[in-house]
Amino acid sequence: MPRLCVIYNPVAGEGKTQRVLTRFLEFLSQKYQPHEITLQTTEGKNHATVLAERAYTQGHREFVCIGGDGTFNEMCQPLVGRKNIRVSLVPSGTGNDLAIGLGFSHTFHPKEWENFFRDESVAIDVGQCNERYFFNTMGIGFDALVASEFRVWKWVPRKWRYYPPIFKNLLFYHGYDIILDKTPQKIFLLSIGNGKSSGGGIALTPSAIITDGLLDLCWIENVGIPKRIKNLFLTLKGRHTTLPFVHETRFSTLTLSSSQPCVTHIDGEIFYLNTWHVSLQPSSLLMYINQERATLIGGSL
Ligand SMILES: [Mg+2]
Numbered sequence: 001m002p003r004l005c006v007i008y009n010p011v012a013g014e015g016k017t018q019r020v021l022t023r024f025l026e027f028l029s030q031k032y033q034p035h036e037i038t039l040q041t042t043e044g045k046n047h048a049t050v051l052a053e054r055a056y057t058q059g060h061r062e063f064v065c066i067g068g069d070g071t072f073n074e075m076c077q078p079l080v081g082r083k084n085i086r087v088s089l090v091p092s093g094t095g096n097d098l099a100i101g102l103g104f105s106h107t108f109h110p111k112e113w114e115n116f117f118r119d120e121s122v123a124i125d126v127g128q129c130n131e132r133y134f135f136n137t138m139g140i141g142f143d144a145l146v147a148s149e150f151r152v153w154k155w156v157p158r159k160w161r162y163y164p165p166i167f168k169n170l171l172f173y174h175g176y177d178i179i180l181d182k183t184p185q186k187i188f189l190l191s192i193g194n195g196k197s198s199g200g201g202i203a204l205t206p207s208a209i210i211t212d213g214l215l216d217l218c219w220i221e222n223v224g225i226p227k228r229i230k231n232l233f234l235t236l237k238g239r240h241t242t243l244p245f246v247h248e249t250r251f252s253t254l255t256l257s258s259s260q261p262c263v264t265h266i267d268g269e270i271f272y273l274n275t276w277h278v279s280l281q282p283s284s285l286l287m288y289i290n291q292e293r294a295t296l297i298g299g300s301l
Helices: 017-028 047-057 069-076 097-101 142-150 163-172 225-236
Strands: 004-008 037-041 062-067 086-091 122-129 132-134 137-141 176-180 183-193 215-221 246-251 253-266 269-287
Touching: 004 017, 004 047, 004 069, 017 037, 017 062, 037 047, 047 062, 047 069, 062 069, 069 086, 069 097, 069 132, 069 269, 086 097, 137 142, 137 176, 137 269, 142 163, 142 183, 142 253, 142 269, 163 225
Parallel strands: 004 037, 004 062, 062 086, 086 269
Antiparallel strands: 122 132, 122 269, 137 183, 137 253, 176 183, 176 253, 183 215, 215 246, 253 269
């Protein structure tokens, strides 16, 4: 029986995954024989979920994802809460916010993985929105709109690609009416973080800790265009939380509703929802992390 299941997404990070895969397999060869590794390649949306479920049924208990935070989300859907599982994420996506929060660089560096063979790991919390688990962040409103439109701007260089949808929606997005904690609110955005940031370092929940048993909530009132523009750069730097129209709290369960379907992202994947049952499964996924540099585990910030 192969000991390790590697699930990799060949189109993550606009094609850099193949290089990362080669280097990671080289790294694994220190400890594993080729026949001890099962390599699975994703072929489309949600395929990582199917592959992980099948591998689990076949007896695999150690899983490595080579891809972005989105592939990791798909791979882990059938693994949360199952016994004797360990997962790892080798970052090769575009944002890699979760991987970076867990102490890794944007790509594979063997030094960050030197404790991998010692079975070092941490039990991380997992968020849940309706039927879907999330490991990093989810959001309703502005940030979800930006995530949904990001891929349209393919001709813009990657590091600038978030800016066109950001400016378009700063000017033209009307906000959403949401019932939050039984109170109607008009929101500009609402972000829920198991991790601190998404979208390549935009820290909407900058105080989130992935092992504290709580989810961080940040929501911003639907302020006018001048205030949106004035405070954009504070928000991009994670320094928005002291503004008077920004609200923060922590929770373990929360129900939200709206009379209209609202653009929602769950770990970057887009959904149109009007009811959100959000909860936390504490310490429910054992994960290899680079403890020395992880900013998402307790005690750091
Ligand atoms: Mg937390």
